[in-house]
Structures are given as structure tokens and as C-alpha cells.
Amino acid sequence: MKLQHYLGGLEGLGPVSTETRVFVEVWETRIFGIHTAMMALSPQLPLPETPSTFKTIWTWADLRKGAESLNPFDYFRFRYYEKWLGGISGYFIDNGYITAEELDALTEEFYNEPSKPLHEAGDEAIDRRVVQYLVEGDSPKRNVGVTFEFKVGDTVAIRDVPTVEHTRLPGFLRNKFGTIETVYDGAYTYLCDTGPDGVGAAMPVYCVRFEPSDLWPDNAEKNFSLYADLYARYVEAPEAAEASKAA
Template identity: 50%
Template sequence: MKLQHHLGGIENLGPVSLETRVFVEPWEQRIFGIHTAMMAESAHLADALPAYAVKDLPTAFKSNWSWASLRTGAEDMQPFEYFKYRYYEKWLGGISQFFIDAGYLTAQELEEKSAFYRAHPDAALPDRPSAPIAAQIGAYLQQGDSGYHPPERAPRFAAGDMVRVADPAAVDHTRLPGYLRCKTGTVDAIYPGHFSYFVSTGVDGIGRPMPVYRIAFKAADVWGSDKSEPNTTIYADLYEAYVQAAH
């Protein structure tokens, strides 16, 4: 992940926020709702587990949208812009740019709508989802979208194996925490089945379904003994593409 999107081990970035509320402002709930509705209508759900009849939904939204889409939008932000905005403001920026890039509306139309609601904050909002779409959103919230697949082969590593984390080429989006690159740990568990991701990360290595491991790292091996509490273990779930033999 790029610097601004995984800050583990980076010093001098200011105080850590201790806010525990999921939504601090009411408008943040609406941003989360927009994202959830987009995921529930995403075209990729036709091939997901469980399969959804998204092709029959009365919606103009025909694109793929997932957590990967949201994260990629945030990771594409210019770093100084990223630090300037709050959490759900980043979501809004990524979602807005997606709709523009996908051709659902133009930047001018978005600006006109924004100006209208700034000038008329009490104006009526667009209609709520139709009954079929509301039912689809409810089903998605209850059943989710699994990347699980039946195993196609045996995992390369077994519990107890000493492994080393890979250092793949940097790409637009990765599931490998930057602070674990080239670190050595021990396979703690292997999750049953194989798992895919919402998008392919190209040379980063995530594509076809593969095993996922829970790997244990000694904190001192990650941060250094002078910056770690004694007897501390860090656990990370990693796709097999990111795992190599230690020797």
C-alpha cells in the first residue's frame, strides 16, 4: 500500500485518534449507505457466493463495485489531499470520481447538484430505492459476498513452517501491508478452502483463488526490539502469493 494508506511503523505523524464512534456526523451514515447500495447492486454479484439475481434488478447501475473499488479510489488520492480530508470524505471523493469516470454523470452535473443542495439544504432528496432494490440491499447485508472457493490443490506451506513475506512490485492496490514486506514469521493456521479477491492486482500476485494463511510475527522482528513490547505477537492473514519459504 502507498505511504498514506498503511502507516504502521511510521513515526512523527501526530497523535492517534481515540474516537470510537463509527459515525461522528449524520451525513457519514449516508455515505456508508451509498457505498452499501452500490455493492448490493454490483454486477459481479451474479457470480458471487451466494449468487444474486442482479441482472434482473431495475437499476441503471451496471458496474462492478466492491471494497476493492473503494480502497483503490482512496489509494489514488494525492497524499496531501488524503491527509486533508476526513475518513468518509475520502469515501465520498472516491465514489464521486467513480461515477464520473464510469459516465453515470459529468463533473459539471455533480457540481450543479452540490451547489443546489448547498443553497437549499432542506430540499427533498432523491426517492428511496424501489422495493426490489431495497430487498436486494437487505439480502446483501445479511448474506454478504464470499470469496471462498473449494480448494484446487494443497497449500504450499503447513502450520509451523517458517516463512518470509514477499516484496512484490508496487501496484495501484495491494492486500500486503507495507510493514510486513520481507519480514519473517511462522504459519500459525491455514484457512480451509481457497480465496479470491474482488479484483486482480496484476504483478502484485492476487488473481486466481489461493490459500490464505494466518502468520505470526514477533513484534521485535517487525518493529525492532527497542520499539516493541516484550512477548508480543502480531498476526496477519496473507494470501499465498505474498508468502515465500524462509530459506
């Protein structure tokens, strides 16, 4: 999440949308359904084989990277599921399922004839796999041995890790200090390796408590705390942070 993809904690950004509906228009439900089917049919999952021609890996990470690759001005201009549509469309083109020309032609066809029935398809094996995926999910928790560097009550510093493509670390927490509130059992991984960002193999995850007055000095409400679940890669001992700055 580079700047335009993670606006939490920033000031002076103007009015905030208070839209609470999950889907505003009917077409958005179809985009959500397409994404869910792609997740369920992704070949890395240990689910029954199907006759689906979808044979490439698709995860939440791919969806996010597709949206985040948009020009920042387009990112702000498009609505939520429009970003999804752009990311999914780009993925299908990049992986050879359809060409940009074919997609443009189909789009023009439906623009010219909006009432034209949409393509209908169905296969019981595919339907069962999608349902099984929705029931079982794809938990990031892994049963591997890990070492927990911190315990509840420890003060930790938040790293300012390099980000090239995607990060799970909110920008406004970087270089701040917090307190370990919870040490989650087990080890956790993300849906894909985040490269220089550092989330790859399964690692501990900590719930860290922050005081708003530390995040936004002289400009924060009182009597509440902010909590963030952070991968171990993103936290370090305060002494280590100070040593890095001095080096």
C-alpha cells in the same frame, strides 16, 4: 495500500486519533448506504434482477482504489467518509452516470439551499436485493483445489511484491520473517486482480505470527505477538528469499 494508505508500523507520525464512533455526522450514514447499495446492485453477483440503472461493477476494491488515488496531501487532509465520497463521486463521473459539471451544479444547489428535501426513491425489488446481499454477503472463499506449501510451525519469509495500484500486504512486514500459525481451509481470492501485486486466482491464506522484536528491533514491547492473514503470494520459504537476494 501504498505509503499514505497503510501507516501501520511506522514511527514518528504524531498523535493518533482515538475516535471510536462509526459515524460522526449524519451524512456519513448516507455515504455508507450508497456504497452498500452499489455493492448489492453490482451485476457480477448472482442475485435477482432489478430495474436499477446501476449496471457497472463496484466492490470494496473499487472503493479503496478511489480513495487511494487521491493526492497524498488530500488523503491526509480529508476524513474517512470524505475519502469515500470522493471515490464514489469519481466513479460515477468516470462511468458516465453524471458529469462533473452536473455534480458541481447539484452541490452548489444544496449549498445555497441546505434545507431542500433530498431526492427520495424506492423500489421493492431493489430493496429486497440489497437485503439479500446484506444477509448472504460476497465471501472471497472458493471451493477449488489448491496446494498448501506450508504447514503450522513453518518459518516463512515475507516477499516485497511490486505494487502499482493496490496491495493487501502491509509495508512493515515486507522482507521480514514469521511463523505459520494457522492454515485456513479452502482457497481465497480478492475482490479484483491486484496486478503485479499477484493476488488474482483463488489461493491459500495463512495466518502468520510475528515477534515485535523482529519487526522493530530494540523498540518494541515484550510479551505479545502480532498476527497477519496473508495470501500465499506474499509468503515464501526463507531459502527462496535468500536465493532471490543473492541472484
